[in-house]
Amino acid sequence: MDRDPVSFLSDEYQELVRNDLDWRIKVLQGPSTPWCNVDGKKVLMLCSNNYLGLSNHPRLKEAAIEAIRSHGAGSGSVRPIAGTMDLHTELERRLARFKGAEASLVYQTGFAANAGLIPQLAGKGDIIVSDELNHGSIIDGVRLSNAERAVYKHSDTADLAKVLDETERRTPSPRRILVITDGVFSMDGDVAPLAEIAKLASEHGAMLYVDDAHGEGVLGEGGRGIVDHFHLDRSKVHVEMGTFSKAFGVVGGHVSGSRDLVNFACNKSRTWLLSGSHPPGVAGACIAAVDVLESEPQHVKSLWDNTVYFKKAMRDLGFDTGHSETPIIPVMVGESSVAKKLSDRLFGERMFALPIVFPMVAKDKARIRTIMNAAMRREDLDFAITAFEKVGRELGII
Numbered sequence: 001m002d003r004d005p006v007s008f009l010s011d012e013y014q015e016l017v018r019n020d021l022d023w024r025i026k027v028l029q030g031p032s033t034p035w036c037n038v039d040g041k042k043v044l045m046l047c048s049n050n051y052l053g054l055s056n057h058p059r060l061k062e063a064a065i066e067a068i069r070s071h072g073a074g075s076g077s078v079r080p081i082a083g084t085m086d087l088h089t090e091l092e093r094r095l096a097r098f099k100g101a102e103a104s105l106v107y108q109t110g111f112a113a114n115a116g117l118i119p120q121l122a123g124k125g126d127i128i129v130s131d132e133l134n135h136g137s138i139i140d141g142v143r144l145s146n147a148e149r150a151v152y153k154h155s156d157t158a159d160l161a162k163v164l165d166e167t168e169r170r171t172p173s174p175r176r177i178l179v180i181t182d183g184v185f186s187m188d189g190d191v192a193p194l195a196e197i198a199k200l201a202s203e204h205g206a207m208l209y210v211d212d213a214h215g216e217g218v219l220g221e222g223g224r225g226i227v228d229h230f231h232l233d234r235s236k237v238h239v240e241m242g243t244f245s246k247a248f249g250v251v252g253g254h255v256s257g258s259r260d261l262v263n264f265a266c267n268k269s270r271t272w273l274l275s276g277s278h279p280p281g282v283a284g285a286c287i288a289a290v291d292v293l294e295s296e297p298q299h300v301k302s303l304w305d306n307t308v309y310f311k312k313a314m315r316d317l318g319f320d321t322g323h324s325e326t327p328i329i330p331v332m333v334g335e336s337s338v339a340k341k342l343s344d345r346l347f348g349e350r351m352f353a354l355p356i357v358f359p360m361v362a363k364d365k366a367r368i369r370t371i372m373n374a375a376m377r378r379e380d381l382d383f384a385i386t387a388f389e390k391v392g393r394e395l396g397i398i
């Protein structure tokens with residue numbers, strides 16, 4: 001048959017290039033610090049999720065080196081066979097204590113946690129009720145499930161109530177209902193109304209799953225996350241999912257909740273059962289990250305001080321920072337082409353801030369997404385504000 005089996009590879013890639021939708025990856029030549037080397041240039045980092053600067057913290061680096069010395073470079077297996085080391089169980093014990101949960105389970109990544117666990121929690125005869133702006137890893141987890149799906153309007157609890165009422169009126173009535181939401185939404189930096197969501201879930205006998213990837217290390221006392229932030233009864237939030245790849249500064253996903261949840265999750269999640277476990281260096285560094293969060297509260301405080309200062313200065317200049325309630329601070333510009341131009345011009349002014357454009361956000365909602373960092377000094381923030389003002393005026397954004 002006259003068929004080119006791989007021509008689509010270059011066709012589809014070229015199509016992305018033509019539409020200016022391809023990723024042009026910039027490369028860090030050294031650690032992720034406020035000032036870092038990117039593509040040969042020293043720039044101020046404004047788009048890393050390393051909120052607390054822990055990825056370069058001496059205690060984490062030492063712990064990683066020490067774990068490699070004591071346990072080697074790799075774990076040798078998947079967790080259920082021969083890949084569970086004492087470092088993994090210690091990390092789970094420490095994380096559960098930090099979260100105030102009965103138990104925690106560590107996955108290779110946050111994506112692996114969502115993709116592995118969600119399809120096991122709800123299947124045929126069940127229904128998953130999901131916020132329309134949930135993260136892609138939740139969406140993929142939901143796609144892997146045989147459950148029916150219903151989507152409610154972003155953070156709209158009246159719409160969620162309506163969807164739950166409709167769900168309960170179905171015949172036959174669903175076996176289980178799973179309500180799932182991001183805690184902090186990564187494109188806008190807004191916080192889900194989790195207390196109201198928890199109340200509605202409870203009234204409808206639904207399970208509640210929150211993805212707190214951007215809330216941990218940021219919200220709640222000492223960065224304990226969104227459940228702590230709203231002082232919620234932990235038994236009403238059945239799955240608290242998170243990641244070590246953002247504020248914790250390393251890599252790895254996790255879920256916390258009841259012992260029953262963890263027993264279920266580690267026996268059922270295919271991503272956990274069928275993929276190699278963290279190398280010792282990663283597990284060691286993650287334990288140290290929990291230690292640092294418990295013993296050095298200054299990082300979370302400084303993250304919030306920087307957030308308040310930067311956001312106010314940007315708003316005073318006339319920038320639209322959208323619905324941000326957290327260190328994720330979008331600078332809304334509208335057109336994709338303007339966002340791209342702004343990002344390029346900022347890079348020219350030695351600032352690394354990425355544009356977020358369609359299809360990641362709606363066509364008229366393109367933005368530069370800035371992310372605050374605890375390790376930035378006041379002069380770094382002033383540098384950023386001055387550069388934004390200069391370029392913003394040049395491009396007619398303010």
Ligand SMILES: Cc1ncc(COP(=O)(O)O)c(C=O)c1O
Pocket residue numbers: 109110111112135137182186211213214242243244245251252253
């Ligand atoms: C809301 C949310 N959930 C999950 C993930 C995935 O986490 P990880 O990087 O650990 O795979 C991300 C990362 O972008 C995220 O923003």
